Amino acid sequence: MKRLFILLIFSVSCSGFLTAQTDTMKLTLSLDDVIDLAITQSSAIKYTQNSNVNYYWRYRNYKTRFRPQLVFNSDLPNYRHTTQPVTQPDGSIEFKQVSNLSASAVLSLNQSIPQLGTYIYASTSAYGIRNLNQGSTSFSGAPFVIGFSQPLFGYNWMKWYRMTEPMVYDEAQKRFVEE
Helix, strand or coil, X not given: CHHHHHHHHHHHHHHHHHHHCCCCCCCCCCHHHHHHHHHHXXXXXXXXXXXXXXXXXXXXXXXXXXXXXXXXXXXXEEEEEEEEEEECCCCCEEEEEEEEEEEEEEEEEEEEECCCCEEEEEEEXXXXXXXXXXXXXXXXXXXXXXXXXXXXXCCCXXXXXXXXXXXXXXHHHHHHHHC
């Protein structure tokens, strides 16, 4: 009886699928429609479109490299438990257990100057350390720092990057239009 019931449910469910397959859809296409479909659906066109999108985002990335950047770096709770040598007043060395809990944060605003290959920045920082053995806490910080970073005798990659990247993007755009 149970087998008969399962067989009945199976045949009813399969008959629904079989009748669904008898429905047909007729689509009439002209030769021009087929050619247009083949062109727009081809793998070469998809490759060309994806390549163009990649060059677009590469160009956008290039442009953002020369905008001001707000950067936040931090080292939040950093626990350190070590054994360190400590020089005693009599000149001998004694190894002691040291447990520290430290944290630091730096907020900076950076701007590149491509003609010179340098960066100027303004930053603020804070650092705190707690000695867990002695229970003491120390803080340090720099409320405001202005500076620049200039590589000496280095290759100015920013200058050449500004010259070549727009040409690469223009060439990619022309290639996309041709293809």
